[in-house]
Amino acid sequence: MSHPPLASGPEGPRALRPMLDTVLRALDTGARARGGPLPAGGPQAVTARIRQAAGDILPDQGDPHALRTLVHAFTETAADPAHPRCAAHLHCPPLAVAAAADLAATALNPSLDSWDQAPGASALEQLVAQALSRQIHGTGQPTAPDSLITTGGTESNQLALLLAREAHGGTVRLVCGANAHHSLPRAAWLLGLPDSVVVPTPRGTLDPSALDDALTAQPGPVLVAATAGTTDAGYIDPLPEIAARCTTHGARLHVDAAYGGGLLFSDRHRPRLTGLDAADTVTLDLHKLGWQPVAAGLLAVRDARDLAALGQRADYLNAADDTEAGLPDLLGRSLRTTRRPDVLKLAVTLKTLGREGLGALVDQVCARARDFAALVAEHPGFELHAPPVISTVLFRPADATDATVAAVRRSLLTAGRAVLGRARLDGRLWLKATLLNPATGPDDLAALLRLAAASRATLVEGHTPR
Numbered sequence: 001m002s003h004p005p006l007a008s009g010p011e012g013p014r015a016l017r018p019m020l021d022t023v024l025r026a027l028d029t030g031a032r033a034r035g036g037p038l039p040a041g042g043p044q045a046v047t048a049r050i051r052q053a054a055g056d057i058l059p060d061q062g063d064p065h066a067l068r069t070l071v072h073a074f075t076e077t078a079a080d081p082a083h084p085r086c087a088a089h090l091h092c093p094p095l096a097v098a099a100a101a102d103l104a105a106t107a108l109n110p111s112l113d114s115w116d117q118a119p120g121a122s123a124l125e126q127l128v129a130q131a132l133s134r135q136i137h138g139t140g141q142p143t144a145p146d147s148l149i150t151t152g153g154t155e156s157n158q159l160a161l162l163l164a165r166e167a168h169g170g171t172v173r174l175v176c177g178a179n180a181h182h183s184l185p186r187a188a189w190l191l192g193l194p195d196s197v198v199v200p201t202p203r204g205t206l207d208p209s210a211l212d213d214a215l216t217a218q219p220g221p222v223l224v225a226a227t228a229g230t231t232d233a234g235y236i237d238p239l240p241e242i243a244a245r246c247t248t249h250g251a252r253l254h255v256d257a258a259y260g261g262g263l264l265f266s267d268r269h270r271p272r273l274t275g276l277d278a279a280d281t282v283t284l285d286l287h288k289l290g291w292q293p294v295a296a297g298l299l300a301v302r303d304a305r306d307l308a309a310l311g312q313r314a315d316y317l318n319a320a321d322d323t324e325a326g327l328p329d330l331l332g333r334s335l336r337t338t339r340r341p342d343v344l345k346l347a348v349t350l351k352t353l354g355r356e357g358l359g360a361l362v363d364q365v366c367a368r369a370r371d372f373a374a375l376v377a378e379h380p381g382f383e384l385h386a387p388p389v390i391s392t393v394l395f396r397p398a399d400a401t402d403a404t405v406a407a408v409r410r411s412l413l414t415a416g417r418a419v420l421g422r423a424r425l426d427g428r429l430w431l432k433a434t435l436l437n438p439a440t441g442p443d444d445l446a447a448l449l450r451l452a453a454a455s456r457a458t459l460v461e462g463h464t465p466r
Helices: 014-033 041-056 066-076 096-108 119-137 153-167 181-192 208-216 239-249 260-265 304-310 320-326 343-378 400-416 441-461
Strands: 145-149 175-177 197-199 222-227 253-256 283-286 296-301 382-384 392-397 418-427 428-434
Touching: 014 119, 014 222, 041 066, 041 119, 096 343, 119 153, 119 260, 119 283, 119 296, 119 343, 119 382, 145 153, 145 304, 153 181, 153 222, 153 296, 153 304, 175 208, 208 222, 208 239, 222 239, 222 296, 239 253, 260 283, 260 418, 283 441, 296 304, 320 418, 343 382, 343 392, 343 441, 392 441, 400 418, 400 428, 400 441
Parallel strands: 175 197, 175 222, 222 253, 253 283
Antiparallel strands: 145 296, 283 296, 382 392, 392 428, 418 428
16 A cells, blocks of 8 residues: 655655755745745735635645645745844744754654654763753752753743752742743742742842842742843843842742853853852753754753652653663653654754854844844934843834834734834833844844834824835
């Protein structure tokens, strides 16, 4: 009986080559049809285009042209993070070498829930996990650090709270700043922990004195969560002072460095993370300042013994006699069972670029953010919130209402001209440019600001931007 070709095995490479040509052509034609960072027309137009391409998504008889048709429609209606005017979110353009490596992971489809499904991937994951944990916690720790590959900051933060709960005998209270990522208090809720204590952050970062007061008022076990790179503005909490308060009060420390952790690769910017190595657990996302395809998260632990709390036994995956015979036990490396080998793209990227190569990319996007902030500060029609800490710039049209700021952003999105984010700080709404594309140049930055100015002018005149 004949069957559609498989991605791996003897027929895999021969079957994939023409399909890859089809996909690469569709990436090109779709991008040219889109003509910008985002499809024009808004949600209704995009939905109509996808429905037109998809037709009957599960027909009785298959369509041999479905790959070309749907990938073209997919790329035509995508938000392309590699476009220099796509700058809304912590959503990076992935490196070509990482995407290429990911193809091998997809084709072979290892699953990191048992060694016999992923022998090489499990060994590679151990190497990468140890290398990245040394970057975060250093080599001078009295305990052996380790790290887990995760799907991103949300999973890493949830794991951090789970490990803290188990380290404290089954309960812990989260204390975090108002600037903390929403996944932290949500993880506390999911784990059935006591209500979180949220410390105000009127200047955008966690104040050590206010934290000291909050810790003094908490009688039970506490996990303090600091942030190195807030989602809204890229702010970094004063990590050394926070670590000192945690030591004084006997509190455990977690640092959500999903965004800012990438500064570790840069000799210039690494000092901003001084104190990070004091944290018991650290979140890092390499699909932000690491230029990886989603997903590429990490949870680093200062003491590998903490991971024993994740240990599980399933005879069909990690039977005791197999483990005793030397087969690695992978179930304690994640809360997930079936687990994709995201480590391959990480390993290829780290090996290809090295720390210096990654650091150069970090330096480039941070420099572009400073350049864009300077353009905003010099423009009479805009107000700059503050100089960028990492690669995020907040700005808004001068003397505009919040409603106008929101309308400027939506008009650019609907027209498909530029993708800017939004952030509410200091009681006002700001446009947010998150610069993660190292190929972005001065002309691109000027064009982004020019489009925002034109959108504001058009709204003031009472017309709908084209």
